[in-house]
Amino acid sequence: MKIGIIIVAAGRGERAGSPQDGPKQYRLIGGEPVIRHTLRPFLGWRCCGPVVTVIHPDDRALFDAAVDGLDMSQSIRTTFGGASRQQSVLAGLKALEAEGLTHVMIHDAARPFIDHALLDRIADAFKEGHDAVLPAMAVTDTLKRASADGTVEATVSRAGLYAAQTPQSFAFTAILAAHEKAVDLGHHDFTDDASIAEWAGIPVHLVQGSPDNIKLTIGRDITMADEKLNQALPDVRTGNGYDVHQLVPGDGVTLCGVFMPHDQRLSGHSDADVALHALTDALLATCGAGDIGDHFPPTDPQWKGAASRIFLAHAAEIVRARGGIITNADISLIAEVPKIAPHRDAMRQNMADILGIALDRCSVKATTNEKIGFIGRKEGIAAIATATVIYGMLKP
Template identity: 45%
Template sequence: MTEQPKIAVIVVAGGKGARAGTGAEDVPKQFRSLAGMPVLARTLSSFLAIDGISAALPVIGDGQEAHYAAMGLVHPRLLPPVTGGATRQSSTLAGLEALALDPPDIVLIHDGARPFVEPQVIANVIAALDDASGALPVTLVTDTIKRSHDGKTVGGTEDRTQLFAAQTPQAFRFADIYEAHRRAIEMTDSFTDDAAIAEWAELRVALAQGSPRNIKITHPEDFARAERMIEREMTMETRVGLGYDVHAFTDGDRVVLGNITIPHTAALKGHSDADVVLHALADAIYGALADGDIGKHFPPSDMQWQGADSRIFLKHAADLVRARAGRIVHLDATIVCEHPKIGPHVAMMRNRIAEIVDISPSRVAIKATTSERLGFTGREEGIAAQAVATIELPRSD
């Protein structure tokens, strides 16, 4: 049995937060209340809620001890705070020095002013270390980015397909980033990003999927946005829907499952492309919305859907969720058949489904099973699929 790596997190929270303002009292942003709970307390609790995190180490600023103590945080895996330096780089190094007394295998370095970090983002950066010394979560840049040499006129346009917005936590193999930090501080203390130090040290840094929700509180308006996010979550409800579909085999040489074409000795018979996976998933979403089924939205009597790509149906269901200010949390489908073999195509299906509904592939599960030669699927007369959709919607009652 493989031993699990020891993982610690450094939460850097030593800044004065001048750009965010201090509110009515002279309190740095990381100690200000956000919906009744200090920002830093929210951030630390996000990591302490994960059993795989062995220790959380806060790094606070000189003179901030009273603010930290006032939060009254107690947890068996929460280490006493250490005092950082004048820059983020020096503060992070102070945290690394403290952990070096009992070094972890992996260290996560996170901004204390990012209180909405999600478990999936944390898992993503840890997983990305499988073949790299470091990893950071990123989101795609969707705006067109202009470059200017004088701040007044356009000097060029960047290729945004090669641009990503960096977030934290950034994950590293402890020994690698500790050595890089110790070398870097001898040259400068102006690095504002740990991945940049890793790049400077010529370490391989991988990209991992971040989250638009993982915002950093920097300006006064960010507090208002964060309050709205919390208020929205408090008024959201979770819905679960179930979907089922079956199609019989007919003459042909391929089937479409999960929007992936798979060679086979037969085809599936249906009004559209007979993709039982997408049909079951769409019906599961419609069920969670309490809004009928595919037949209601795309009647089989309507000839415009003859031979249609079933991604149309699934995308429509996902669009209805967004139209109601909701989000798809998770999709789970099970394919029941003797043949073809599904395993080699699961990764492609997950990626394609995630693309259609615009969520991370980590939120899509595809499984396959046989019916032990029982029933119509056991006799290889057709293929069935069951699906469960978990969504969040604003409360309507």
């Protein structure tokens, strides 16, 4: 199966705004021309064959600028269209006639939100033996028929009604023959290629269209498409931290700021709170601010025996100074002893207080190491932490 692509881009787009704004297919949305957005999914599609863009003779420079630097732009050919869409499509078909194509997809340049899933559905329909495939969406609005004086004459049933989309796709020789026959018989008023196929007696098979595959027709459509592509997204970052400390003889362990009496303690320069150390590293990772050792070197005597909440609070200050909003903190403790469950709520509350976030945004979990390795032999405790921070908004 060899599938050619025709992008119909010869129209003037009179309904899309002022003539000085230029044809709609060259207007900018998301900082790029509409037609560039339209071409990109086809060029990146696994079944894409030769691509012909049918342009207006006056738009050569506009088109060249629109595709400059686009991946595979060198493989896009152009031909000039006619006064109607029907004439332009026939020009595109003629430009592909010598390529030995089995099928062709004919797509409006002003539909920039085509996706690979829809193209795959059409290709699958070809494999099933259909010679004409029309992507379409079932009509969901209530339809009214109006009389000449502007009053409602009747409500039209939506049953079996669909809104046609593109790419309308066909067996190549069949649609070329249908177009040529229409011209020979003087039929020049077809509004889409599926209509020509129907007229020529080619059964047209429907496949599910895409709600995003809208056609940009009026100026407001272009404005909305631009807003969609420029919509700011939250800059969500996730940081991970890991720490481990050795257990030595002592009188208790401090985890997440909670002291638990025990016949061992964690060895370290500070209070060796392995949980808060891991979480400190996780927070610093969200803004590339190094790790706990960069800010609190173990060689510095001022941190001897210091409470690790100081380290976590400092990391939170760095995050907020860079515009971050801490939204979640999660700690997993790996230890055979002591038992964590009785102290979990107090640990979570300490985390919430230090970070200044809600309790339900703080999580502490614990597991053993199934008596395997140094943790299993009760020689140490490890912690894995994850922090989620939003740093303002980010354009896609």
